[in-house]
Amino acid sequence: MKYFNLVLTLAIMGVLYSCYPKGPEYVDELDIVISKYDSDKFPRPGTFAMPDQVVYLKDGELDEEHPHDKDDLLLSQIEDHMKNNGFELVNNLNPGDTTFIVIVEVLETTNVGYIWPPYYGPDWGWDPWYPWYPGGWYPYYPWYPSYYAFKTGTVRIQLGDWENRSTNEDGDPSIEYVYLGALNGLLEGTESYIDARVKAGIDQLFNQDPFPITAN
Amino acid sequence: MKTLKIFSIILLVAIGVEMSAQNKTSIYYTMGIPMSNTSDYIDKTSFRGMGFEYQYLLTDNFAVGGVLQWSTFYQDLPKDTYPLADGSGAITGYQYRYINTVPMYLTGTYYLASDDATVRPYLGLGIGTYWMEQRTDMGLYSDINDTWQFSLVPKAGLLIPVSYSTSLYLGLDYNIGFKNSDLDQQSWLGISVGFNFDY
Numbered sequence: 264m265k266y267f268n269l270v271l272t273l274a275i276m277g278v279l280y281s282c283y284p285k286g287p288e289y290v291d292e293l294d295i296v297i298s299k300y301d302s303d304k305f306p307r308p309g310t311f312a313m314p315d316q317v318v319y320l321k322d323g324e325l326d327e328e329h330p331h332d333k334d335d336l337l338l339s340q341i342e343d344h345m346k347n348n349g350f351e352l353v354n355n356l357n358p359g360d361t362t363f364i365v366i367v368e369v370l371e372t373t374n375v376g377y378i379w380p381p382y383y384g385p386d387w388g389w390d391p392w393y394p395w396y397p398g399g400w401y402p403y404y405p406w407y408p409s410y411y412a413f414k415t416g417t418v419r420i421q422l423g424d425w426e427n428r429s430t431n432e433d434g435d436p437s438i439e440y441v442y443l444g445a446l447n448g449l450l451e452g453t454e455s456y457i458d459a460r461v462k463a464g465i466d467q468l469f470n471q472d473p474f475p476i477t478a479n
Numbered sequence: 480m481k482t483l484k485i486f487s488i489i490l491l492v493a494i495g496v497e498m499s500a501q502n503k504t505s506i507y508y509t510m511g512i513p514m515s516n517t518s519d520y521i522d523k524t525s526f527r528g529m530g531f532e533y534q535y536l537l538t539d540n541f542a543v544g545g546v547l548q549w550s551t552f553y554q555d556l557p558k559d560t561y562p563l564a565d566g567s568g569a570i571t572g573y574q575y576r577y578i579n580t581v582p583m584y585l586t587g588t589y590y591l592a593s594d595d596a597t598v599r600p601y602l603g604l605g606i607g608t609y610w611m612e613q614r615t616d617m618g619l620y621s622d623i624n625d626t627w628q629f630s631l632v633p634k635a636g637l638l639i640p641v642s643y644s645t646s647l648y649l650g651l652d653y654n655i656g657f658k659n660s661d662l663d664q665q666s667w668l669g670i671s672v673g674f675n676f677d678y
Contacts, residue, residue: 286555293573293618294618295570296572298568298569299563300567302566448618448619467571473568
């Protein structure tokens with residue numbers, strides 16, 4: 264009886280801990296789509312210019328070796344959405360012709376780290392494969408160190424206000440971004456699975472605030 | 480953290496008072512039905528919780544003690560679009576909401592029947608603090624808001640003796656964590672089942 268409360272308490276803790284809610288189960292449940300804009304400057308009617316390539320960045324560095332085989336797919340989808348929202352495509356950056364320039368970037372980030380997650384194993388108990396814990400002091404048992412490594416991908420679409428560009432101290436053009444749209448998720452799964460997620464993400468981006476733009 | 484230390488000292492002193500047959504300990508499983516602001520954030524009942532209560536009987540019918548408890552509320556929401564807080568955009572994704580709470584409070588309990596009764600109803604009141612963590616996960620990002628709230632807990636329940644020193648413990652408590660600068664008032668109805676031990 265002396266230790267009954269302790270044993271019962273630990274048992275209940277164990278059962279409850281194994282039942283702790285786990286959150287997302289599938290990779291695409293971690294996909295998010297974010298839009299942010301300066302409502303004083305966007306949306307407004309105008310024209311836009313598209314780049315002919317996507318910029319790739321890997322862990323913060325420009326990745327010039329990255330293949331450009333997906334560029335057309337990404338750029339044409341964005342171009343279609345811009346046109347569907349009333350913006351007219353122009354193929355030059357002449358003063359007076361172009362209102363916005365579109366910049367498309369793909370960022371790949373490798374995340375590594377060290378965490379002490381709770382143990383989510385299917386059968387919480389005295390697991391024989393974990394034999395090296397100090398004897399008799401079990402409560403810390405469900406906690407074990409773990410390294411993690413995963414890659415995330417972000418597609419970033421920005422609209423620069425070309426019409427109202429200024430010149431900085433060095434005499435170079437300075438362009439203010441008036442809209443940012445971003446898709447972010449885990450880079451897991453087959454290529455076609457990732458492509459489908461990106462396509463759905465871009466469609467979603469042009470379907471949430473401030474899009475769709477009807478009175479342009 | 481300071482609040483936790485003060486509470487721990489008081490609890491230890493209370494436990495350290497002469498150990499005679501005047502002590503009661505309860506351990507219990509607890510569910511939580513969210514109310515008001517808590518329900519606005521998570522409206523699903525929590526089935527994850529447990530608690531521990533120690534009581535020292537000052538008279539045959541009146542006890543003082545302390546409670547340490549843990550409950551987790553959880554709800555996942557389908558894919559949806561939410562406006563950004565400053566109104567300048569939106570975010571779309573699945574949302575996973577959690578409230579982790581660790582109530583710690585001192586109690587006063589009045590037993591409406593003597594300890595040889597078949598059923599021993601009680602009324603009580605708890606005053607203390609709740610550690611609250613409200614966490615919203617979207618994608619690979621979390622918005623975490625954790626804080627300590629002053630709490631008040633009206634309680635009622637029954638002890639049903641099953642042996643000389645052991646009783647079945649059935650309890651209801653209305654948990655109120657008062658609004659502070661970090662978090663709105665939180666409240667839920669707790670339903671607890673467990674065992675009480677006299678020693």
